[in-house]
C-alpha cells in the first residue's frame with residue numbers, strides 16, 4: 001500500500017472543504033456536537049490520524065502520549081493540515097488528548113482551539129452529567145459566537161439536526177443489513193461512507209448514503225429479509241436483543257472488531273489484505289469512529305437545543321467514558337449471542353491507556369461465553385501490518401480450517 005496515496009485520499013474531504021471556501025472547524029473526538037457547529041455556520045470536519053505521517057516533533061509530547069495523538073500532532077508540525085478556522089478538542093476523555101490540547105495551544109498560539117469537557121459517566125444517580133454537558137455546550141456556543149463572530153442560528157440548527165438524523169438512520173440501516181447478510185455491502189465501503197460524512201458532513205454526501213441505503217432496503221425487501229434487518233436495528237437502538245431474528249446461511253466465520261479510536265477503513269484494508277479473506281467476515285464493529293458514533297441517538301428537534309444535544313452525545317453506546325464496565329460487558333455478551341458471533345478481534349491503539357485497560361475485560365467476557373478473541377496492537381501508520389495480518393489469519397484458521405473465503 002502506498003502511504004502517500006492514503007494520506008491524500010484520507011485528507012481529501014477536509015482539503016476540498018477548505019478549497020471550496022467553507023469555514024471549517026476541525027474536531028478530534030467522534031462524539032463532538034456536529035449540530036452545534038453547523039448551527040454556527042461552520043462545517044465540522046473530523047481530523048483523524050493518517051498513515052504516512054512522518055514523525056518529527058514527538059519529543060514535545062509527554063511520554064504517555066498514544067500513537068494516535070502523536071500522529072495528529074505530527075500532521076500539524078509537518079504542515080499537513082489545511083487552514084482551519086478553529087479546532088475542537090475534547091477534555092476529560094484521556095490523558096493523551098488532554099496533553100495534546102495543552103501542547104497544541106502552547107506550540108501554535110495562533111490556532112483557535114476550543115475545548116469541550118465531557119462528564120465522566122452518564123450513569124450517576126442524578127442528572128449531574130447531563131446538566132454539566134448541557135452547560136458545557138452553552139459555553140462552547142458562546143465562545144464560538146464571541147471569538148469567531150458566528151452566532152447560533154435556529155434555521156441552521158434545524159437543518160443540521162435533520163441532516164445528521166438522516167445520516168444516522170441510513171447508516172444504522174446499512175450496519176443492520178450487514179449483520180443479517182455481510183455480503184450485501186462490503187465493510188470497506190460502509191467504512192468509507194461513514195468516514196466521508198464525518199469529514200464532509202454536507203447534504204450531497206448524506207444524499208449518496210441515502211441512495212445506497214434505499215437500494216439496500218429494496219434488495220432486502222425483495223429477499224424477504226426486511227423484518228430481520230429491522231429487528232437488528234431496533235435491538236441495537238434499544239440495546240435489547242430479545243426479538244432479534246437472524247438465520248445463518250453459510251459457514252464463514254462471523255467476527256466483530258472491538259476497540260476505541262481505531263480507523264474502520266484501516267481494519268478493512270488489513271482484513272482485505274489477508275490472502276483468501278474478505279471483509280465479509282466482519283459482521284460488525286464496535287469502534288468509536290464506526291458503530292459507536294453511527295448508533296448515537298439522533299437529536300430530538302423538539303426540545304431545548306443544548307439539552308437535546310447533550311442527551312444525544314450521552315446516548316452514544318459503548319464508550320468507556322460514559323458507560324460502566326459491567327454494562328458494556330453485558331451488552332457485548334448479549335450482542336455476541338444474538339448475532340451468532342464466532343470470534344472477536346480486539347484492536348488496541350498503541351500506548352492507549354483506555355484500550356489497554358479495556359482489553360482484558362473483553363477477553364474475560366468473551367471467554368465466559370466461549371467465544372475466541374485475539375488482541376491486535378495497531379498504530380495509525382500500520383507500521384506492523386504484516387504481523388497484524390498474520391495474527392488475524394492464524395486466528396481465523398484456528399476457528400475453522402477451509403471456511404474462510
Ligand code: SF4
Nearest residue numbers: 066094096261349352
Ligand atoms: S487512542 Fe486512546 S489514548 Fe489515544 S486519544 Fe484515543 S482514547 Fe486517548
